[in-house]
Amino acid sequence: MNPIIYILSLFYRWYNSRESTKDIAYYSAILAFELFLFMNILSLIKYFNLWNIFPLNWENNSNDGMYITIIVVAISFGFIISLLAPQKDVKSINYDLRDQDTDYFVLVVYIIASFVLLFISAKTGSTIL
Secondary structure, eight states: OHHHHHHHHHHHHHTTSTTTTTTTTHHHHHHHHEEEEHHHHHHHHHTTGGGGGGOOOTSSSSSSHHHHHHHHHHHHHHHHHHSSSHHHHHOOOOOOHHHHHHHHHHHHHHHHHHHHHHHHHHHHHHHHH
């Protein structure tokens, strides 16, 4: 099974169970997955000081230019994720309830680990951001 579709389906089931996000559960799932994926990628780039692989000069860029660049990249990530995990595939996954609870636990551990990685990279990585 495609892990992107499976993780998105976990987010989708969680958002679909809430009355306030039931209508936009698929898009909320994509946004949540994209947020954590993007946060992890940026944390790793910052931790290993890989800013020189980007053609932009991050130190001399204005904040507006940096924000626009990040927004364009984030929208591109969301579009690619939506192509890799179509809505019908995400909705069609059926769970064994025992496995779903375990998977939700692993997802929560992943989210906590993502924030820990972000904090570690902020303390020990380069000083560009």
